[in-house]
Amino acid sequence: MVQDYHKVQLDENDMPKKWYNIVSDLKTPLDPPVNPATGQVATAKELEPVFAKELIRQEMSTDQFIDIPPEVLDILKAFRPNPLRRAVMLEKYLKTPAKIYYKYEGESPTGSHKTNSSIPQVYYNMKQGVERLTTETGAGQWGSALAFACNHFGLESMIYMVRSSYAQKPHRKTLMNLWNGKVLASPSTNTEFGRRVLKETPDTPGTLGIAITEAVEDALSTPNTRYTLGSVLNHVMLHQTIIGLEAQKQFEMIEDYPDYVIACCGGGSNFAGLAFPFVKDKIDKNLDTQIIAVEPESCPSLTQGEFRYDYGDTGAMTPKLKMYTLGCEFVPPSMHAGGLRYHGCSPIVSNLYADGLIKAEALGQKDIFNAGIIFSQTEGITAAPESTHAICSAINKALECKKTGEEKTIVFNLSGHGLLDMSFYQEFLEGKIQ
Amino acid sequence: MVQDYHKVQLDENDMPKKWYNIVSDLKTPLDPPVNPATGQVATAKELEPVFAKELIRQEMSTDQFIDIPPEVLDILKAFRPNPLRRAVMLEKYLKTPAKIYYKYEGESPTGSHKTNSSIPQVYYNMKQGVERLTTETGAGQWGSALAFACNHFGLESMIYMVRSSYAQKPHRKTLMNLWNGKVLASPSTNTEFGRRVLKETPDTPGTLGIAITEAVEDALSTPNTRYTLGSVLNHVMLHQTIIGLEAQKQFEMIEDYPDYVIACCGGGSNFAGLAFPFVKDKIDKNLDTQIIAVEPESCPSLTQGEFRYDYGDTGAMTPKLKMYTLGCEFVPPSMHAGGLRYHGCSPIVSNLYADGLIKAEALGQKDIFNAGIIFSQTEGITAAPESTHAICSAINKALECKKTGEEKTIVFNLSGHGLLDMSFYQEFLEGKIQ
Numbered sequence: 001m002v003q004d005y006h007k008v009q010l011d012e013n014d015m016p017k018k019w020y021n022i023v024s025d026l027k028t029p030l031d032p033p034v035n036p037a038t039g040q041v042a043t044a045k046e047l048e049p050v051f052a053k054e055l056i057r058q059e060m061s062t063d064q065f066i067d068i069p070p071e072v073l074d075i076l077k078a079f080r081p082n083p084l085r086r087a088v089m090l091e092k093y094l095k096t097p098a099k100i101y102y103k104y105e106g107e108s109p110t111g112s113h114k115t116n117s118s119i120p121q122v123y124y125n126m127k128q129g130v131e132r133l134t135t136e137t138g139a140g141q142w143g144s145a146l147a148f149a150c151n152h153f154g155l156e157s158m159i160y161m162v163r164s165s166y167a168q169k170p171h172r173k174t175l176m177n178l179w180n181g182k183v184l185a186s187p188s189t190n191t192e193f194g195r196r197v198l199k200e201t202p203d204t205p206g207t208l209g210i211a212i213t214e215a216v217e218d219a220l221s222t223p224n225t226r227y228t229l230g231s232v233l234n235h236v237m238l239h240q241t242i243i244g245l246e247a248q249k250q251f252e253m254i255e256d257y258p259d260y261v262i263a264c265c266g267g268g269s270n271f272a273g274l275a276f277p278f279v280k281d282k283i284d285k286n287l288d289t290q291i292i293a294v295e296p297e298s299c300p301s302l303t304q305g306e307f308r309y310d311y312g313d314t315g316a317m318t319p320k321l322k323m324y325t326l327g328c329e330f331v332p333p334s335m336h337a338g339g340l341r342y343h344g345c346s347p348i349v350s351n352l353y354a355d356g357l358i359k360a361e362a363l364g365q366k367d368i369f370n371a372g373i374i375f376s377q378t379e380g381i382t383a384a385p386e387s388t389h390a391i392c393s394a395i396n397k398a399l400e401c402k403k404t405g406e407e408k409t410i411v412f413n414l415s416g417h418g419l420l421d422m423s424f425y426q427e428f429l430e431g432k433i434q
Numbered sequence: 435m436v437q438d439y440h441k442v443q444l445d446e447n448d449m450p451k452k453w454y455n456i457v458s459d460l461k462t463p464l465d466p467p468v469n470p471a472t473g474q475v476a477t478a479k480e481l482e483p484v485f486a487k488e489l490i491r492q493e494m495s496t497d498q499f500i501d502i503p504p505e506v507l508d509i510l511k512a513f514r515p516n517p518l519r520r521a522v523m524l525e526k527y528l529k530t531p532a533k534i535y536y537k538y539e540g541e542s543p544t545g546s547h548k549t550n551s552s553i554p555q556v557y558y559n560m561k562q563g564v565e566r567l568t569t570e571t572g573a574g575q576w577g578s579a580l581a582f583a584c585n586h587f588g589l590e591s592m593i594y595m596v597r598s599s600y601a602q603k604p605h606r607k608t609l610m611n612l613w614n615g616k617v618l619a620s621p622s623t624n625t626e627f628g629r630r631v632l633k634e635t636p637d638t639p640g641t642l643g644i645a646i647t648e649a650v651e652d653a654l655s656t657p658n659t660r661y662t663l664g665s666v667l668n669h670v671m672l673h674q675t676i677i678g679l680e681a682q683k684q685f686e687m688i689e690d691y692p693d694y695v696i697a698c699c700g701g702g703s704n705f706a707g708l709a710f711p712f713v714k715d716k717i718d719k720n721l722d723t724q725i726i727a728v729e730p731e732s733c734p735s736l737t738q739g740e741f742r743y744d745y746g747d748t749g750a751m752t753p754k755l756k757m758y759t760l761g762c763e764f765v766p767p768s769m770h771a772g773g774l775r776y777h778g779c780s781p782i783v784s785n786l787y788a789d790g791l792i793k794a795e796a797l798g799q800k801d802i803f804n805a806g807i808i809f810s811q812t813e814g815i816t817a818a819p820e821s822t823h824a825i826c827s828a829i830n831k832a833l834e835c836k837k838t839g840e841e842k843t844i845v846f847n848l849s850g851h852g853l854l855d856m857s858f859y860q861e862f863l864e865g866k867i868q
Contacts, residue, residue: 006511009443077440078523078814089512089586107541109814111853151811152523171856177863178810376612377585380512380543419545419853422605429611 007083008250015081016245017073018065019238022276022348025064025283027355030234030347031322032060034309042319049220050227054124058235066238072120075152079108079115080242084250084411089378091398098401099256100394101411103243103274104381110175112384112416113270114145114230117239121228122149132156132225134218136186136211138266139165139338139386140172141416142230147181158225160186160194160214163206165338171420186211193217193315205334208267208342213315220317231267232312232321232346240273247411248277256409258289260397263413264389265293265302265360266339268346270415276348279357291358293349294389296368299332301325301345302353302360310344323350335365336424337385361393368392369428372418376425384416385424441517442684449515450679451507452499453672456710456782459498459717461789464668464781465756468743476753483654484661488558492669500672506554509586513542513549514676518684518845523812525832532835533690534828535845537677537708538815544609546818546850547704548579548664551673555662556583566590566659568652570620570645572700573599573772573820574606575850576664581615592659594620594628594648597640599772605854620645627651627749639768642701642776647749654751665701666746666755666780674707681845682711690843692723694831697847698823699727699736699794700773702780704849710782713791725792727783728823730802733766735759735779736787736794744778757784769799770858771819795827802826803862806852810859818850819858 023030035042047056058066068076087100105113125133133155137143143159150157159181166173166185173183186206187194191214197204204210212229219227229236251257261278263271271293282289295302301324310325312318325344326332332341345353352358368385371392376382383391394412401408418424457464469476478490485493492500502510521534539547559567567589571577577593584591593615600607600619607617620640621628625648631638638644646663653661663670685691695712697705705727716723729736735758744759746752759778760766766775779787786792802819805826810816817825828846835842852858 005446007446009445011443012439012441075523078519085512089509109810109816115814148814171853171860174856174860174863175816178807178816178859180811373612376543377614380549380582382543382609382612417853419605419851420856422608422854425612426605426608429608 005086006088007085008254009083010081010246010249012077012081014249015073015077016242018067020241020245020277020280021061021063021066021238022279023234024062025280026351027357028351030351033319033321036316036320050216052125052128052130052226055121055235058238059233069123072123075119081246082107084247087379090375093374093378094395094398094402096398096402097405097407098398099407099409100398101258101409102414103247104414105243105270106381106414106417109148110141110144111419112141112145113240113243113273114142115148116242116273117230117236117269118145118149120239122146122153122155125226126153126155130155130224130226132158132222133228134158134215134225135228135230136160136208136215138162138208138341139384139421140169141339143181143183144172144175144179145230146228147176147179150181151179157181158218159183160188160211162186162208162211162338162341163204164334168336168423169420175420186214188214190214191217204331207314207331209314209328212313213317216313216317231269232344234348236269237272237276237346237348240269241276243273243413244275244277247274258411259408260410261289261291262294262390262393262410264340264386264415265295265345265349266342266386268349270413272346272349274413275358279352282357292393293358293360294393295360295362296335296337296340296389297362297364298335299326299341300362301343303362307350307354312344321347323347324353336421337389339386363389363392371395372425381414382418383414384418385421387415390414439520440522441519442688443517444515444680444683446511446515448683449507449511450676452501454675454679454711454714455495455497455500455672456713457668458496459714460785461791462785464785467753467755470750470754484650486559486562486564486660489555489669492672493667503557506557509553510550515680516541518681521813524809527808527812528829528832528836530832530836531839531841532832533841533843534832535843536848537681538848539677539704540815540848540851543582544575544578545853546575546579547674547677547707548576549582550676550707551664551670551703552579552583554673556580556587556589559660560587560589564589564658564660566592566656567662568592568649568659569662569664570594570642570649572596572642572775573818573855574603575773577615577617578606578609578613579664580662581610581613584615585613591615592652593617594622594645596620596642596645596772596775597638598768602770602857603854609854620648622648624648625651638765641748641765643748643762646747647751650747650751665703666778668782670703671706671710671780671782674703675710677707677847678709678711681708692845693842694844695723695725696728696824696827696844698774698820698849699729699779699783700776700820702783704847706780706783708847709792713786716791726827727792727794728827729794729796730769730771730774730823731796731798732769733760733775734796735777737796741784741788746778755781757781758787770855771823773820797823797826805829806859815848816852816859817848818852819855821849824848
């Protein structure tokens with residue numbers, strides 16, 4: 001039988017014009033960031049040397065919706081809204097009665113959801129007159145997103161890329177260079193903190209926590225420079241909600257609604273992007289939607305971490321955040337899903353998890369690889385290693401439906417393509433990773 | 435000013451349901467393929483050991499439109515129709531009064547237009563009971579498209595990949611392996627012809643012509659195996675016309691029409707795909723649309739070749755085709771746009787060129803690279819080296835409009851992304867290629 005449709009397409013003029021700020025709807029009020037120097041709640045003023053003012057305002061805002069500037073919408077419209085896709089060929093392969101949908105964020109300039117936040121972040125910095133931005137990057141997705149947006153708005157970008165990814169993904173660096181981004185392997189000799197880490201542990205694969213410290217140190221010590229973060233913080237989660245807001249409109253168009261909402265989770269941004277608007281529905285309408293954050297077994301902050309105040313970085317330069325954490329000095333093993341190698345998890349995602357509004361599960365590298373292969377062979381999209389965590393979980397749920405015969409509706413976030421991560425697939429095909 | 439729209443979106447149910455066969459509309463009748471053994475026109479019967487019967491029927495058909503099978507449409511709908519995109523950010527950068535549109539074929543499973551033909555080709559072979567397909571591939575785009583389609587329909591695929599590309603693009607091989615394709619560097623020791631070439635010229639970078647001979651030899655000497663070609667032949671041009679047919683519908687939706695239709699041209703398939711439906715309009719309505727095939731300076735079959743009968747391959751195993759050719763023994767220099775390293779050009783494209791219905795131009799590697807950089811920085815799509823030829827020509831036309839002040843409408847075919855060709859960009863950024 002030929003399928004009625006593969007894609008639910010939203011017109012670009014029907015793209016959401018406001019982001020959803022879930023802080024306004026939390027069951028338990030969010031614990032604020034704490035300035036380690038004072039032991040007190042960090043003030044906007046204290047954050048201003050690090051972040052653009054408008055981003056701090058968004059970070060602390062309790063408004064339920066926040067307008068997306070027309071100039072930001074205009075660029076997003078070059079590659080958004082993306083369709084809600086039905087995984088027709090995967091469903092057939094699995095012989096499941098479940099309906100599997102996904103949002104595919106890989107059609108952005110950088111191949112992931114990260115541009116959803118880099119574009120507004122650079123825009124607000126540009127408006128404020130900032131001329132140079134620093135950041136860290138794991139797999140290179142956020143770094144390239146920042147480089148693209150900086151190039152667009154005419155700012156310089158300086159990217160500290162976690163050393164293990166820098167070695168594994170040379171073409172991510174090429175992409176950043178193409179957009180005039182400057183890239184250093186972290187730890188680097190460019191910062192005091194980087195030099196110290198290199199002296200103490202010359203063979204370290206690096207971590208996101210180390211790279212964040214370097215990027216913050218650089219921003220604080222260079223004129224007219226600010227720091228940007230691609231995940232974890234409230235304003236980043238906010239910008240990503242455009243994914244779930246689009247998906248809600250698209251489900252309305254086909255008169256369906258998900259029983260499962262699934263995304264991979266490192267710092268939390270792509271998870272938040274798809275999930276938060278559905279969490280709102282769950283709260284407002286008392287639904288029993290299963291909303292699941294999927295993390296790697298080797299870096300299980302939600303499923304194995306503690307919910308407490310911790311630093312966002314390894315060098316303890318950032319405010320302390322109340323979050324699920326493995327400890328800011330935790331060094332996850334080098335792995336292909338570099339974007340998930342973060343010791344903590346977004347304070348908002350942590351808050352929702354503590355309140356039982358969302359669930360979490362941890363998956364192993366072999367399972368997520370096999371899911372990636374099945375998905376590539378059926379749907380024809382070769383996913384980023386991070387995103388295969390979500391695919392794997394969605395497949396598991398679809399196979400449960402096959403056992404029970406239930407026609408559940410599943411949606412997951414395919415946060416990016418893996419075309420610059422092909423060594424992930426190559427090493428598995430060669431049996432180098434078990 | 436914020437742009438009204440970036441993308442003209444066609445609903446998937448409005449996707450063309452027939453391919454357009456331009457053979458029915460040519461000014462000069464097409465010269466048929468000749469069997470070198472007999473010196474006579476090749477018969478369908480003679481071609482049956484090489485190609486599936488339905489593909490031979492299409493190759494020889496003079497029907498103006500040919501139905502696309504529903505099973506083929508169903509898979510194409512997973513990634514088609516793609517939007518007609520307006521290059522809003524490129525136009526701003528160039529400060530041109532021209533309107534620049536493009537069709538982007540990079541969102542297919544393999545990242546190029548090649549799946550438009552691999553899916554029907556494998557489908558018809560499957561229907562006929564063929565179990566194994568062979569082919570050649572240059573940049574790896576066609577090889578991966580064949581592997582994807584074979585995996586989907588349950589056939590084996592055996593791909594001879596031109597040696598220079600095999601070395602430059604290891605991850606194209608990974609992609610083919612992921613879809614269960616078998617890949618050998620060509621010339622290989624797997625065929626008599628390959629062994630002969632290796633003995634005579636051990637250091638050859640390989641050519642598409644050599645790889646074709648190997649793939650045909652393999653098909654002829656292996657049970658229940660057929661050969662498939664990703665370009666040049668009439669039935670391949672036919673399958674690609676879905677691109678231009680979609681674009682025509684999309685231009686109707688915005689009440690615009692192109693003055694320039696541009697695509698890169700090696701064997702001719704992506705050029706044909708966009709251009710042929712517009713050539714039909716040009717003939718039917720006596721329009722003065724400029725339809726331009728862009729080739730590399732280093733392999734200029736249309737602009738420098740002779741229009742005569744020649745072999746399609748180096749080993750002289752294929753029928754002779756009347757086409758513009760540099761000679762079937764011509765070895766183009768190793769270059770990044772491996773998909774354009776073919777000594778000849780599609781007989782239909784050659785016929786149109788000889789009749790003055792289309793134009794051709796040749797561009798150098800430095801110019802096309804610079805165009806690729808500009809496009810990546812503005813539109814955010816990092817194009818395949820082949821496709822940057824079309825981008826470069828479109829930019830040149832837009833800059834002419836800037837001089838004259840004319841508000842011309844340009845459309846080009848962005849035949850694929852360059853995410854598996856990043857060494858192209860890396861080597862240029864490092865100054866290794868001048």
